[in-house]
Every structure is written in C-alpha cells, then in structure tokens.
Amino acid sequence: MTVLVGYVPSPEGEAALRAGIDEARRRGEKLLVVNTSRGDAYVDPRFAQEPDLAHVREDLAALGVEFDIRQVLGGGDAAEEIVELAEKLDVSLVVIGLRRRSAVGKLITGSSAQQILLGTDCPVLAVKAAV
C-alpha cells in the first residue's frame, strides 16, 4: 500500500508533504510524491523545479522514508491525474493541501480539492498551510 501526496512547491504543498510523511511512517507504507503540470503555460508556479525536488528528496532520504517521486507533464489537470493514479496504484490514502480562495476564484476555476475528494475511492486527508 502507498500514501499518495499531491505536492506543489508552496506552503500548502509543504504542509501536505509533512502530513504525508507522518502518515506513511505511522502506517509503515511507501510514500508517493506526485507533482503535475499541464505544461501548457510558459511558466507554471505549481510545477516543481529541480531545486524543489532536490529538497524534497533530501528531506525524505534523511527521514528514512521509502519514497517515489513522480512528475506528470502535459496530461490533464492535477485533480484528474491524482484521481487516476490513486485508482491505478494501490493507494491507501491521498494527502492534499488546501489553499484559501476567494469566492470568485472558486466560481471561475472550480476546486481541484473538491474534484479529488469526490473522485477518489480511498480516504483523503486535506491539510492547510501552517499560519
């Protein structure tokens, strides 16, 4: 079984990663860190560049967690990819970070978190960034 973390280089993403590490250790399971980008914009702040990944790798190695990092490029939205991976792999828990959003923002783009909550069959742990 695996704990899947939706990782984004941001406070929410870091919070999700921390929670994911805790869960994986508690359950004694493998950790799968997923970062996605549709890859259709010139710049995507949600895409983890090499320095971000290096720091994730370092932290995880230091903590002695068994892990795997997967980046998905040019596919669907982050939510679609995570739901799909959760279905395909043997995932016991999905961990995601929530960010504060305005009403208008929610109206325009919908919520990835909602899509993941409704779309996956396994339990979902949603965490907020430390204030």
Add this chain to the structure above:
Amino acid sequence: MSQRVDERSVEDAPPPPGKDRAQYGVCAFLVLVGVAVIVDGLGIPHITSSTDPVGPRAVPVILGVLLLLVAVAYAVDVARGGHGEPEAGEDVDLSQGTDWRTVLLLIGAFVVNAVLIERLGWVISGALLFWGTAFALGNRHYVRNLLIAVTLSLTTFYAFAIGLGVNLPAGVLQGIL
C-alpha cells in the same frame, strides 16, 4: 528512490538528418515563382513612353531571372551541405519533431473562419476560430473556452466595429447586436 517524468502527447524526435534535403523543395519553389513572374511579366503589353522609357515589363523579368539564379545558387549551397538554422524562440522546443496534427487543425480553424465570416458574421466565426485554435493547441476545457471565445468576439465586435468603426461583418446577427 527514483524519479520519472511522464511526457504524454509528445512524439519522439526523429534523428537529426545529415543533410536537410527538404531544402531542395525550396529551390523548386523558387524556380516555380521565378518562372511564374517571368511568364506573367512577358504577358504584360510592352508600353513605353517618354515619361516611362522602361515600362512595366522590365522589373518583373529582372526579378524572375534573379529568382532563378538564386534558386541555382541555393541548390549549390545545399549540395555543399549548407543549411539554415530553424528559428529558435522562447516558446519553441526544436528537440521534438514537427507536430503536423496541430498545424493542420489550426489551418482548419482558420479556413472555417475565412469561409463563414461573411455569412455568419464575426461574432460567430471569430468565436469558432478562437475555440477551434484553443482546441487544436490542446486545451480541453470545452465549456470554459466557449465562454471565453464568445466573450472575446462580442467584446471585439462592440469595441472595434461599433466603437471604432472597424470593418467587421455582423452577418446573421445583423440587427440583434
């Protein structure tokens, strides 16, 4: 510990060709244009007058001959291994092969607009154009794109055609807009 990057919808790059033979196609194109320019030029009546001792024929004929000469020179250059660097850019990834599917879809969207613009009007054909090109370029948010496309074409129609007097047809929506 491993890291994998899944890249979808990206074809593998073809191996770089030793010599870019497609350039001979450019030579052929130049010959074609050159001949066309000369033939057309010779078809023009040779009218000269005291105010115009040269007449309208001279320049096309000279230009056509130059085109033919350049085509030959280019062929020689290509045969010697000369090749132009494809244009790089901020948004261009030359390591991949050419994505013809996208190009053809774009051309399709373009032609649809050109054919329909007078019949349906800019608001509809322009929205189709935007929607179609966004689709061709790989965006799959159909409903959101339609909203953006319609907003954009309506805004441009009101701002430019009605506001600034730019020539844009109202088409079937004449009287409604």
Add this chain to the structure above:
Amino acid sequence: MDNLNNLMQGFEDVIAPMNLLLALIGVLVGTAVGVLPGIGPAMTVALLLPVTYGMEPVQAFIMFAGIFYGGMYGGSTTSILLNTPGESSSVVTAIEGNKMAKAGRAAQALATAAIGSFVAGTIGTLLLVLVTPFVVDFAVSLGAPDYFALMLLSFIAVTSVLGASRIRGLISLLLGLTIGLVGIDAVSGQQRLTLGVPQLADGIDVVVVAVGIFAVGEALWVAAHLRRKPVEIIPVGRPWMGKKDWRRSWKPWLRGTAFGFPFGALPAGGAEIPTFLSYATEKRLTKHPEEFGKGAIEGVAGPEAANNASAAGTLVPMLAIGLPTNATAAVMLAAFQSYGIQPGPLLFEREASLVWVLIASLFIGNLMLLLLNLPLAPAWAKLLQIPRPYLYAGILFFASMGAYAVNAQPLDLFLLLTLGLLGFAMRRFGLPVLPLIIGVILGPRAELQGRRSLQLSGGELSGLVGGPVSYAVYAVIVLVLAWPLVRRFAVRPRTTVA
C-alpha cells in the same frame, strides 16, 4: 527654435485627456504583449494596426509610440526573469540580467533596465529631435537616382549584414519584392501578377503581409514545436536600486545610449551590434570584472540602454527618408502608408503636427513606462502563466480580425493563411523574415524611383547614377558586397603565418 515650438505644440496635443489615455493604453498593451513569449514589438504593432483604422492618424500614432517603447521594455523583463531572450537584441541583457536575478538581485536588474531604458529612450528621442531636421535638409536635396541607390543599399545591407547566410537573406528579399510586385503598376496602369483576381489589383496590403509573416507564421511555427515543460521563473518583488547600483549604472546607461542611437539610424544597423559593443565595453571598463558572467549590473544597464537608444535611432531614417532599418520601423512605415502618409523629407512640411505629436508621445510614453513598470513588474511576470493555447489562439484571433478589417474581404484571410504558411516555411528553413518585409515595403518605391531616374536619362542606364550622394552610396554598396572577400584576404595571411 522652430522645432522646439513644434515640439511644444506636440506636447500640448498629447496632454489632452483622451490622448493621454490612448498613450497609456499603448504603453500597457505594448508592455503586456512584449512580456509574452513569442511576440515582439513588430508583431504587436502589426496586430494592432488595423484596430486603429477608425481613429484619427494622430491618435493612432500616439498609441503606436507607447507600443513601440513598451514592447522593448517588456522584452527585457522576460529575458531577465527567464533567461530566454525573445529577440536577438535582448540576448545580452539575458546574460548578466538572469545571473543577477538568480543571485537574488532581480529587483536591481529590473530597475537598472527600466531606468536605463528611460534614460536612453529620452536622450534618444532628444537626439531624434535634434538630428532629424538635418537629415531632412539633406534628404530634400536628394534626387530620384539618390533614392534608388539608398534603397538598393537597404536591400543589400539587410540581406548581407544581418543573419548568418547571404543567400538565405537574398531569397527572403526576392520573395518580398515579388509580393510587392502584385497589383497595378503605378506608372503604366498595367496589372502585374494579379492572376486576374480583381481584389489583387490594389496589391497585397502590407498589413496583411506583416501580420501573416510575423503573427500567423510565428503562431504556426510555435504550435508545431510547443515546449511542454514549464521553465523556471525567478520571483520578483518591486524593482529598486541602492546607491551603489546607481553609481555603477549611470555611466553604462550613457555609453549604451551612445552606441545604440547611431547604429539604430544606420540601414541594417539594428540593435544587436550596439548591445554587444556596449557589453564588451562595460566588461573592459568595469571595476568589478570578477562579477561579469555572474551578474554584473553594468552588463544589464549598458546593453539595455543601447537597445532602447537604437529603437529611437531607427526613427530617424524612417521619418526623414522613409527608410525602415528594422522590423518594427518597417511596420511603423506600413502604418504611415495605410493612412495615406508617405514618410520622407516632405513629411515634416505636410504632416508637421503629426510628426511632432508622435515625437512628443514618445517622450510621454517613455515616462509612463518608467512610472508604471517599476511597481507593475510582478504583475507583468504573472502574464507568463497564461496557457499557451489561449495565447496563440488570441494571436490568431486578432490576426484574422485585423487582416479582414483592412479591406473587408475574406480573400485577405486566405492570403493571410498563405503568408502565414510562407512564414512557417521560412522559419523552418532558417530564412530571415526582415528582408522580406523590407522588400515588400521598399520594392515598389525602389522601382518607381529607378524608373523616374531612367526617365530623366531617356532610358540610358547611366541615369541611375547621378549626384554625389548616389556615387557615395554605390561605393558603400560595393564595400558591403566585397567585405567578405576583403576579410578573407586580410585574415588568411595571418592565420597561415600563425
């Protein structure tokens, strides 16, 4: 003194609220589009040209002035934050600018670029005011043979000085001349290359050519080779500079301006050479040679100033003689022509108020850019997150709208597509696009001047050479053509000895 009065009058015209608003729109749109990847100032002006058809020429040019400098500025922001210069003239800015940004000095790099651009743009525009009347006086004395020679020089210069391959430049030029040939011959009234299509009798509109080659060609080319992986962007705060940065920047700004302006005014001088010269100079003169290659502020300040000053310089031959020296000037020239105005020495007599309004709005636009862009830099950087499908769909959308609006005929849309495919093919085969645009714009006028010269001589070819200016220009042409040979002979002995 006369010019000063004219300029003051120009300022008065621009200060009207409506005109200030247009200048603001021009500056904002120009910068926004300049920041976006793949769109340079030439394409921006070409795309926006048709939407101004309903405006008064004066208002349109107030907007173009803003777009002109705004596009330059936007390009430098991108090259500093992303290390992927959009244009060859920002290559040098990217070298040191991106290193500075990576070292956590993005704010200072952006600030020195913005203030340097302002300084260079202002001095450059002042020089434009001072120099242009002399060029006009000189241009008034030119006869048809002199003009013909100058245009020939433009053709030769644009094909052999710029770009890597002369033969490819020449192909592009000849294709442009062929496109320029389409339509009714102005002297004899005969149709040429119209293939019997009545809509082609008026020729192919320069706007359609420019939009097709720049915008549609670029969009198709990028679409075929879309980069799928997002690049790293360096987060920006509000640009600012400390005292030390000012001390290190002001001299490079002035030196860069001195390099940029004259090169911009030369046929095919362009912005690349002066930015490289400025970079080399700053590298030699700096007190911090150890910083070069790692993010030296002088290496951003100098080339950025050179880039903007050269943009101002290109306006001198464009306005005074009607000779465009780079792509943006070529499109601006097309803009003048689409309003039925012919740039050249007579412009300053016939359309004096228009010219001075344009110049005054260059000053104002420059100031607006400085005031706006220091606080807005983080917002501009956000534009880079627009998904590409929307970006290029938007370009094609506005390109089609503009091309149709020129003559209100669907045929232009098919022409646009054909030219777009030509632009695509040219990018594929490494053919430069600038010679084609220059050929389309100057070709018909060169033919006219050539035939006029021969009319004076009764058809004798000797008529093409007349007056001291044409002798001098032909001498320069021979020099430019012979240069590779000269260099080969001059360099070879040294290499064989060594």
